Amino acid sequence: MAKILVCDAIDEKCINTLKELGYEVHQQTGMDEATLIEKVPPYHAMIVRSATKVTAKVIAAAENLKVVLRGGVGIDNIDSEAAKEHDVHVRNTPAASSHAVAELALTKMFALAGKYTLANASMQAGKWEKKKFKGTELAGKVLGLIGSGRIGSEVARLASALGMSVIAYDPYVTTFEFGTLVDSKEDVFKTADYISLHLPFNESTANIVSKEMIDLMKPTAFLIQCARGGVVDEAAFAAAAREGKVGGGAFDVFADEPLGDSPLRGIDNIILTPHIGASTKEAQARIGDELVEIIKEELPL
Numbered sequence: 001m002a003k004i005l006v007c008d009a010i011d012e013k014c015i016n017t018l019k020e021l022g023y024e025v026h027q028q029t030g031m032d033e034a035t036l037i038e039k040v041p042p043y044h045a046m047i048v049r050s051a052t053k054v055t056a057k058v059i060a061a062a063e064n065l066k067v068v069l070r071g072g073v074g075i076d077n078i079d080s081e082a083a084k085e086h087d088v089h090v091r092n093t094p095a096a097s098s099h100a101v102a103e104l105a106l107t108k109m110f111a112l113a114g115k116y117t118l119a120n121a122s123m124q125a126g127k128w129e130k131k132k133f134k135g136t137e138l139a140g141k142v143l144g145l146i147g148s149g150r151i152g153s154e155v156a157r158l159a160s161a162l163g164m165s166v167i168a169y170d171p172y173v174t175t176f177e178f179g180t181l182v183d184s185k186e187d188v189f190k191t192a193d194y195i196s197l198h199l200p201f202n203e204s205t206a207n208i209v210s211k212e213m214i215d216l217m218k219p220t221a222f223l224i225q226c227a228r229g230g231v232v233d234e235a236a237f238a239a240a241a242r243e244g245k246v247g248g249g250a251f252d253v254f255a256d257e258p259l260g261d262s263p264l265r266g267i268d269n270i271i272l273t274p275h276i277g278a279s280t281k282e283a284q285a286r287i288g289d290e291l292v293e294i295i296k297e298e299l300p301l
Contacts, residue, residue, distance in 0.1 A: 002299040003042055007031060008049035010071050014288030022301050037061040044299055050275060056082035067298040071287045072097060072278055074228045076201045091294050095150060096286035097278035102154035104277045105196050105226045108250035112222045113138055117271055139163035144192025146185055148176050152198035189216040201228035211236035223249035226277050230255045238263035241270050252277050
C-alpha cells in the first residue's frame with residue numbers, strides 16, 4: 001500500500017478521497033528538517049504547500065519517496081535538483097489557484113487606489129476623516145505585468161474588464177491575448193500605474209525588482225507582489241515607499257516567511273497579507289482534486 005505524508009494543511013476532502021481509494025495517508029504539520037528526516041523514510045509521496053521545506057537532506061533520507069507534490073504553484077521550497085538526483089518527481093498544481101491569486105491581486109489594487117485599508121483603520125479608531133481618503137479609479141490606468149502565464153493572464157483579463165490598459169513583459173511568450181507585450185521589464189516599470197508580479201523565484205529572478213527598477217517607477221505607481229518571495233528587494237522598496245518615491249505597494253509573499261522584523265512593516269502606503277493568495281475555499285478544493293489525480297497518476301494502485 002502506497003504511503004502518503006501530508007506535511008501542510010490541505011482540503012479535508014482530498015485526504016478522505018485518498019483514503020477511500022486505498023492509500024495510507026498520515027498528516028503531520030509544522031515539521032522542521034530534523035523531524036522530516038526522521039519521519040519520511042517509509043513514505044512514497046509527500047504533499048506540501050509553502051510552509052514545509054523539502055531540503056536535499058530530507059530527500060536523501062526518503063528512501064522510498066517517489067514524488068513530492070506541492071499544493072500550489074511555486075516549488076522553490078523543494079530542492080528540485082536533489083529530487084532529480086534521487087529520481088523523485090516534483091509536481092505542482094499550477095491551474096487550481098490561478099483565479100484566487102488573480103482576485104487577490106485585483107483586490108490589492110482596489111484597496112491601494114481607494115485607500116480603503118487606511119480609511120478602515122481610521123474608522124476603527126473612532127475618527128471620521130472623509131476628506132482625507134480621496135482615492136483614484138482603476139479604469140483608465142495602465143497595468144504592467146511581469147510574467148504573463150496563467151495567473152498573469154487571469155489578472156489581465158479581469159483588469160481589462162475594468163477598463164485598464166494592460167502591458168506585459170515575459171521573455172518566454174510571443175503572444176498575449178489581453179494586452180500588449182513590451183520588449184523589456186524597464187518598459188513596464190517606466191510606464192505602468194500598477195505593476196503586478198507573476199513569476200517564479202530562481203537564480204535569474206532573485207531581486208529582479210531591484211532598486212534600479214524601483215527608481216524607474218512613477219511617484220504615483222503601485223507594486224503588487226503576489227508572486228514568490230525573493231523577487232523584490234524589499235528593503236529598497238520600503239525605503240522608496242517611506243520617501244514618497246512610489247505610490248505604495250501590496251505584498252502577499254516575502255523573502256522570509258513567516259514575516260518577522262521587516263522594513264515593510266509600519267508604512268501607511270504598503271498593505272501586507274500573510275501569503276493567502278490561494279486561501280479560498282474554492283481554490284483549496286480545486287487543489288485537492290488536482291492532488292488526487294496526480295497521486296493516482298504517480299502511484300497507481
